[in-house]
Amino acid sequence: MASVDGKMSRLQLTAMVVGGMVGAGIFSLPRTFAGATGPLGAVIAWLIAGTGMYMMARVFQFLAERKPALDAGVFAYAKDGYGDYPGFLSAFGYWIGSCIGNVSYWVLIKSTLGAFFPVFGEGNTMVAIGVASVGIWLFHFMILRGVQQAAAINTVVTIAKIIPIVVFIGIMAFAFKMDMFRFNFYGGGLEGGIGEQVRATMLVTVFVFLGIEGASVYSRYARERRDVGFATVSGFLLVTTLMVLVTLLPYAVIPREDIAGMRQPSMATVLEAVVGPWGAMFVSVGLLISVLGAYLAWSLICAEVMSAAARTRAMPALFARENSAKVPSAALWATNLVTQAIVITTYWSNDAFALMLNLTSSMSLIPFLLVASYAMQLTTRGDTYDTLRPGDRTRDVAIAAVATVYTGYLLYAGGLKFLVLSAILYAPGSLLYVWARREQGRKVFERTADLVLMALAVLGAALGIYWIATGYIVL
Template sequence: MNNNNKIGLAALTALVFSSMVGAGIFSLPQNMAEVAGVDAMIVGWLITGAGILLLAGCFLHLSRLVPELDGGIYTYAKAGFGDTAGFLSAWGYWLCATIGVVSYLVVAFAAIGSLTDTTDFILFGDGNTIPAFFGESLVLWLVHYLVLRGVKQAALINLLATLAKSLPLILFIGCAWWYFEPAKFTFDHAGHALQTPFIDQVKNTMLITLWVFTGVEGAIILSERAKNRNDIGKATCFGVVFALILYVAISLLSLGVMNRAEVAALPNPSMAGIMALMTGFGGKVLISIGLIISVLASYLSWILYSAEVPCTAAEYGAFPKRFSDKNKNGTSPAALMMTSITVQICLLMVMFTGKGYNTLVLISTSMILIPYFLVAAFLVKLSFRINTTLSVRLIGTGASLYGLWLIYAAGLDALMLSSLLYVPGLILYFYTKRTQRIPAQSS
């Protein structure tokens, strides 16, 4: 690939950060307050912080131990556990990314609706009206055209959008720090009013915290496009640390501005309601605009990932060969088209069923559980195969345990849902193997 189309450290870090810090952060205070008290939130963030840092460490060490494996999510699972595991990882990740970008479009137009709609006039509603569908479709195909013109150009626009969306978040943290009242923060800190056991409160935070960190692998997915391979691990760690600081600060400081029950009762995006309490209607508008910019920037990041994974898998024979063909700008038109058409179909389903952001988040998050676990398990397997240091083995083991904890915390419903969504992927996989006359392998 032409070096002019390569991505530098700043753009890679922005992609990782932007893919994690999207719609979820603006609804995070209400989402967390609805299921857990302060004590359980702190424990949940400690588990998540440690787990995500360990997972980021897996990506960091794997990028150095096996630099020849580009694409990460697919190639790590394939190298560690065979072709079938690799494909399932790629399919699960692709579905997670694709359904995730649908949720971004829906919540972006819901945020616009919160500024334009009234009780007597509903234009965009919760992002599932007919006008919202046409607006979302317009954004979808404009971004499709942008990505066709090249990943580097899309990454540059994402960098600028990331800088713009960070300002309202930093302003919110500053205001929340100023208005913070310890008495509100400590009121019912154990969450007794929820009438939920402590361990269940912690478990209930897990899918929420996993969703807001989905995207940690962004630099690895685009590793083939990095100017310097050493930037891959750095971008991953920088993005995770920046995002973790923002998430913890926003979710906990909010509970010092309003008590837990009040925050739990807020409509989403709940940050806008808290900001309105502190600064008036102008603050609500600022947060809503920040949400729209944030969501569209994250949407751009995830479209890049969605198109990249099938392209990488096709190069190894797991997806049809046409997905590996790239245009002069380094983009796979077939992979991008499959992603855009799938997003368009999902938008139609949202419009006809009336489902919103929360449903899409549940489906998307359930698909990422297995791919993340396989990455960590591959580092454990590799660390013993090539006899790495003890610290590398501990990082892989810790991340694997975190992956198993997430699967347990997600519950049976999420596992059943993800299992059903893997079925069409397996049909495509075995069809591809048959037509290319490549025997399916497993470990």
């Protein structure tokens, strides 16, 4: 429930983490993993991703405690550690990536309905786009009524959407066949070794772990600073357990090749193959609740990130404006206008859901890398460790190092394709930074390094546009 002091409880902050992480991704895991690897590769992938993201969760935890003044989450750490323009890039990349992620939710909702109503197709027909557009603005005006009300609704929805996932896991465990699990174990029929199979899953694991920073983004609303760390770690452990089980258990019931060919959301299709048509209906209803809840959580996060950037003068002051309900209304309008525009473009995409999933992950990697490397700065310098638990420093250095290596590996695993697609968004997005600096009467680029970063973004954008035009990149 909402509190009278305008703050979020520990439960609400945890629900922001779980609600953000449990969205579209978990319902698509069976097919996505089966198309890339078998149980062995899946276990290795989750060990890598789980370890890396656990370290990221711990990074967010100790940064929240050691830098309480930096209460804007992901973006604030990048700005404090690397300066204004890298901080802006972190804020913009995280914001626009989250907008793209919101589009993936609408695509999957309509794809789910398409299994029962063909007019929705794979989620990118004209009817699907029209219905998604109505949904975007219904949520928009609900959120404008107040962050606390929306957060309370998100808590209820988060609890409700866990139920079908737990039921799915229970049925899969009951139907478990060891012979089938062994048959699928090495991913027979797939090209490439285990290393290539694991690499092919990395962007997917990023997508499903997005939301881990939800409590950090909303840290200014926390009643106690330590609640941010508790919510981040406990939410991470709960959701990771669910995702690993959802990925592995279908391998013990159905041949890998059949899972790889299933329609998304594949969790519904898997359950239908085991228990009949009611299984698909049950999971589909759960998915709709889950995805709508995740969309609510991410709409809140998107607006908060942009508003926080404006409050700290990284973006134009316009986006810091709040309405009478203390909602960052201008940032929310910007978020939903961009989401609406991207929804329309899905009409021309061959596989809109896969594109949105991978691009969301790619846009989030640079902000995550900047946070991890900022933690490395903090721990190696010993900043705050002279007065606050100095004995934790060695442990925190190790945590920050693993998180930095992991996020760097993700950039490599994602490949150049999605990096240049990211640049197509970063380059024009930098006009917001120019706008902010000029309205403040400040020089746009005060450091040569910032100018070099801008030049790299423009070059990357030009390369990306060229590759799309020549067909090297197919959207």
